[in-house]
Amino acid sequence: MHTISRRLVQKISVPIFRTSTHATKLISTQNQHRYEDKDPETKLFGKLLIGAASAGLLATYFDEKKKVDCKVAQTSGTFKDGLPEYTIEEVSKHNTQESRIWVTYKEGVYDITDFVPGHPGGDQILMAAGSSVEPFWVLYGIHENQHVYDILEKYRIGNLDKHDAQTFTQNMEDPYSSDPKRHPVLKPASVKPFNAEPPPSLLVENFITPKELFYVRNHLPVPNIDAEQYKLEIEIEGAKKTVSLSLDDLKKMPKKTITATIMCAGNRRSEMVKVKTVKGLNWGPAAVANATWTGVPLRDVLKNAGLDQFDDKYKHVQFEAEDVDATGKNYGASIPIWKAIDERGDVLLAYEMNGAPLPRDHGYPVRVIVPGVVGARNVKWLAKIVISEHESTSHWQQNDYKGFSPCTDWEDADFTKSPAIQELPVTSAICKPYDGDTIDVVDGKILIKGYAWSGGGQKIVRVDVSADGGKTWHVANVDAQDSSEPPRHWSWTLWSANIPVDNKSKTVGFADIMVKAVDSCYNTQPENFEHIWNIRGVLGNAYHKIKVNLKQ
Structure with missing residues (x-):
């Protein structure tokens, strides 16, 4: 490879x-x-x-x-x-x-x-x-x-x-010269490496996001891997041998399909930067998507590798990817071992997305799907698994994708004292209309559409929408939602709301629209980004707020 x-x-x-x-x-x-x-x-x-x-x-x-x-x-x-x-x-x-x-x-x-x-x-x-x-x-x-x-x-x-x-x-050669072609509708947050999201309005058109419109988050050039030569190494610290599996070996094992949403930790960062500058890609609300994933349960692969023969000293499962930086260091991340081996964790070594082989941008030939967990741990182009007492030492596990207090700046940030992000908090976003749009008022009402999601397998139980800056609230309709129950509800919820507005001028007015979601643990979103601002601009789940013009 x-x-x-x-x-x-x-x-x-x-x-x-x-x-x-x-x-x-x-x-x-x-x-x-x-x-x-x-x-x-x-x-x-x-x-x-x-x-x-x-x-x-x-x-x-x-x-x-x-x-x-x-x-x-x-x-x-x-x-x-x-x-x-x-x-x-x-x-x-x-x-x-x-x-x-x-x-x-x-x-x-x-x-x-x-x-x-x-x-x-x-x-x-x-x-x-x-x-x-x-x-x-x-x-x-x-x-x-x-x-x-x-x-x-x-x-x-x-x-x-x-x-x-x-x-x-x-x-010299351009390490990005063999990157795959992408759909032109994707809006790049960066080109090298390629990171892009679709227009938010497209997200609410399908419960299952077409793979061509699935947001792309790459940290490095996309590896060009020969599936016939592919080998996945599995190592258990302290064991004398390393297990090696080909793609065919994985496909011979009993397969499983789940529907799961993946979200970037920086989703909606463009709203947080309005409070104060942060370091990170300027993502809008569309660095999130939902797909079906087919592959082998990780717990089955680990059992076949002999994990059940060892005691509970192992606390983490480390993942190492095929993409490498200029020093030869591979992208890497890890998850707690309980998530990996619990049957209810539904962690997959996936080789299909929406019923077809994984696209290169999304991990071909094999990636990890860790449902309910931040996208950074859903490692693409999987090359190696290590069962360990310790977290991955990768930069992306130790010195990135961690949250801090609004009072913390780069001068006093101590990454060793902040845990790596795993499960993401409840969030929601308005996808139709856009901020600044002029929209029709029909029979005194306006139509609003969006998504809501919560990490850790929690289900969205309510979406509240306001068109007057939070003075009055309306409960949105659920348009699409997975039937799975917590703690295995991995997919997002698509919602819509047809809510009344006060348009006294009968010509053009405006509406301050905002949305907040509530999950099955009754977690809800904070009101303002000022309260959750952090130096990396992650975990941005405050109320989503837009202002639109109204046309009678």
């Missing part, structure tokens, strides 16, 4: 990663510092320069850079007369604070030492130390914009030897 990103890693591993030992020595001390003495522009760029752990962490920069008028042509990295030339060998010697940290971009050489201390991107901060940032800027394409180029040029110290620059350029 090969991926585009793995081939890239092989091509750039020398000399780019030969300084990894130096990088490791610096990481533990440098992560504790911040850019306290820098100007705002430098602070922003310093946080986003290289090695960001996921494209989501770069989205804030993408939003901020829109505010900058970039009229200057892109000249970063081009040869500049009057500057000294350095070979890649000379650059590679500058990979620690003591020797100064240099990087290259195209024909340019830059001293970024002042950016390195306290970079919040985790242990990937020094990936480019002593070599080129290009592979990482290709991998995390959001860097490639004029504002970043302009700031980088402030740290220009020379030119790269022309022969070295030409050789490196010839060895």
